Amino acid sequence: MPVMNMIQALNSALDVKLSQDPDVLIFGEDVGYFGGVFRVTEGLQKKHGLKRCFDTPISEGGIIATAIGMGAYGLRPVAEIQFADYILPAFDQLISEAARLRYRSGGEFWAPITVRAPYGGGIFGGQTHSQSPEALFAHVTGLKTVIPSNPHDAKGLLIASIESDDPVIFLEPKRLYNGPFHGRPDEAAKTWAGDPSAEVPEGHYTVPLGKAAVVREGTEATVLAYGTMVHVAKAGIADSGVDAELIDLRSIVPLDIDTIVESVAKTGRCVILHEASRYAGFGGELSALVQERCFWALRSPIRRVTGWDTPYPHAFEWDYFPGPARLAEALRGVVEEN
Amino acid sequence: MTANRLDLYIPEPDARPGDQPRFGDLHLCGPGEVRRPDTRTDEAEMRDLPYGLIRVLDDQGNAVGRWAPSIATDVLRKGLRAMMVTRATDDRLFRAHRQGKTSFYMKSSGEEAIGAAQSLALAPGDMCFPTYRMLAWLIARDYPLAHFTNQIFSNEKDPLKGRQLPILMSARDYGFYSLSGNLGSRYGHAVGWAMASAYRHDHRIAIAHVGEGTTAEGNFHEALTFASTYRAPCIMCVTNNQWAISTFSGMAAGNVETFATKGIAYGIPGLRVDGNDFLAVWSATRWAAERARANLGPTLIELFTYRAAGHSTSDDPNRYRPAHEAEAWPLGDPVERLKQHLITLGEWDEDRHAALTDEVAEQVRSAVKEAEAIGTLGQSKPPVDEMFEDVFAQPDWRVIEQRQELER
């Protein structure tokens, strides 16, 4: 089976859908001839033609509005926002329009759009190229929010997103584009080569939205993570000596609540790991859900290991970034608390 | 030596309550005065048009000049009737609000020619991305008045299933895109929809509307940028009805330039049209549609009109503008002007008009009765299950659980 990094896997997903479905077209800033600043759309315009993969004005609101109109017409557009940090000018389009169109029109119109955006930190991108805004989308009912953690999932989830009849925010952890990252910046960077999840089938397959992956089974605590933090969690669990179960949520809307509840009911402890800042982050929702559904099984308070409630700070990237040491400390803490 | 001190400028309208209505700087043209270039003309050759005002009907009801269209008289009568039904419906449902039968209503009084003429000028498959003053589009396409009233009453038969504020309609089969309360947010959808139609080698085009106040929104400029860049087959309209709630058009720089000139920087041909002139609206819309269908790209049309009623049932315009400003509007009333045209043509007379007025009143009365029989706001509503439908294509566990939680 071919080995792909996440960029190649995403490119393959787009290639498969462009080949398969004439209603799919791709656009965004720099995605056409150039192939995207992270190269995800490389070669697609040349292979599929100018009208299938093209550049747009630098206008996030315009990109999303155009995509919604195309979706309402009956196409399945895939729009790229160059960095998730830049998605905010399109917020009204995503919230007031994409997420609400089906509902408010009584089912007459809907927007089956996929909005891809490189996201997250760990690349010294500073405040405006590092943020993790997933909670903003998760709060908006009517939007789906997907965050892959490896090449295999990335391709399968992207195809599933494009095929979804609902609008999907597809956040691509850019620190994972070229290799897994365990949150140890001092170590030499790894590539995806040799990682089983980098074995990516050439053709069409999907990873369903709303189905979490149990990455590691364990008995003493449950770690909930997604995106880059799945890899940080692997390292943190190993460091902690705690027999923790690691769940990669893969999509936060829809959320695989059953897998979460089953795990916490078993372990009695829950640590939530995300890169986004803590207050009102998605970890707050996860914590509330676990509390509501697993309260009597809890043996210790639910803990959140997250970025701090500051803007993403350039020079302090590794102070901000919730690395394996912080997760390990939290895991040991919840186990000791009994 | 006196220093040149800076001074902040805040624009103000010509007249406020207590003043005589004043429309001194309107830059009007005479009927038939504006030239009508061929639709294939390069935009750079037409930059006089945004400064003109396309008018077809003169004060006697004659159609004059190059923009005078040839419209079958039964289409004209259909347009007249649609405008009259719209006005009667507005009056009836505005009163219904004061009777507690609905929570909200917005009239399109004075602007009926826009919806009616464009609805009849465009093809059935075309898609309108309207403002909330486009009821005449639906009426002209024979949207059942009782269905519309059910939406206003949010009753069990509300076509939008009780989910949407009254007047924010959606009617896909009538080429009427889902309305939203956010200003200008669908302007770019029209562009995307038109691009999709072009991508599919379809023949259908889009027409989009914002008010003049909304030209200040980013949405407006984003949409024009995309429309221009991709030569989208769409007609981009700015309904300049002079007032955005209490904000006069000068607050959107309307006292500096016409809104039609906004197209110049985008290389989009701009037309400025008498919005109370059914024939001028029809003609300009046809011109723009012809360009769009010929892959010549978008046209920006400023529809110059006057909002004769308040913004909504929540608004009292006498608080911020002269009481009789509407009557003083120099471009008259669209219903009266089309009626006069038909009479001039010998296709209409006062007796038939009086009979039609009665007929329309009865049609509206009967439709509203039909809706009232189902129920008005609070008396009747769709099944509460509808609250949880269409959030997603397939409900997720939250929606399912919460529906059960509500029903417990």
Add this chain to the structure above:
Amino acid sequence: MGAYHFRLPDIGEGVAEAEIAAWHVKVGDAVAEDQTLVDVMTDKATVDMTSPVEGVVTAIHGDPGQMVPVGSVLVELEVEGRGNVTERTAAPAPAPVSVFERPARHEADDAPEAPAVRAPLAAPATRRRAQEAGIALETVTGTGPGGRILRQDVEAHIASAGKGQAVSGRSPKAAVHDERITGLRRKIAERMEQAARIPQITYVEEVDVTELEALRQDMNAHREESEPRLSLLPFLIRALVRVLPEFPRMNAHFDAEAAMLRRFEGAHVGIATQTGNGLMVPVIRHAEARDLDDCARELARLAQAARDGTVSRGELSGSTITITSLGALGGIATTPMLNPPEVAIIGPNRIVDRPAIQGGLLSVRKVMNISSSFDHRIIDGQDAALFIQRLKRLLEHPALIFMDRET
């Protein structure tokens, strides 16, 4: 002064552990040499462990029912001289900062004193365990950081079988208490079970119900249409729930395999009822919270439901003690069979007129026997007798049933 650690010695032929049966000292007690500290029990015997030294108890380890390994420290004492602890035990680790307690701030910070009384601190899973075991967390000593009650604290509390609370008032009581059957009782139980599947003891006593019957008939004679007719059973139920708090082991379930006696504060009285479908035992739930009429109504409703076949599964389960009455066929005496896992069953027999000598005069009294059976693994004969005697007193002087407080 020195520290002396008394370790569990090897008291048998190579036993590895023993069960603590009873403590005879507590922290702070001054003990003399040879004074009994604790009773422990092995497979073979119960042994009282006495103090090898004179001193003051500073700590005790292990709760009754807990198995402790040979060689582990049972008692810590402070003694004259050097004691037997050569190394000073490590200084207690600084208490970890509890999430419930703010760490001390600056010295100048005049933080108000924490309130003296606060809710017990415990994780939800621990709370659930305590709730299931019928233990009020307020009664459990927490050994975790900041006094937090740990799971093992609850387990230890269960093992130590805190005393049952007195029942007062008529509010329903949800609490149940798991009492580990320890020590000799456990051994007895095991032996008794070997002897017979469920070893029972039956006890029969004669009760003079003349006053009770007079009261009952008078009440029935003055009843409104809407008020239920009173049989003897509601009086018996009320008397029973009055007595049960004094005999908490009577109102219980015994799980021999787990060596666990689950005592209930709520009295769910099963009523063995003969129906066309055979014997059924519908349950009057929370009889302790029902007044006489309530009991009578519920009896009538359940009896009807049982005969109609409309009685629900829930109404046929969960009894904690049972009354079996054959009414007019009550006979002189019966040997009621237990309704497992309950440990007591009461069977009133037929009421008969009997001659009796009172104040030197012959009189006719209404007399009824009560036949009762008890799980002999849990209930000794004397306890059975005391229980029935107590019941007899209430039934013979029915005013006592209804008095808030007996004198």
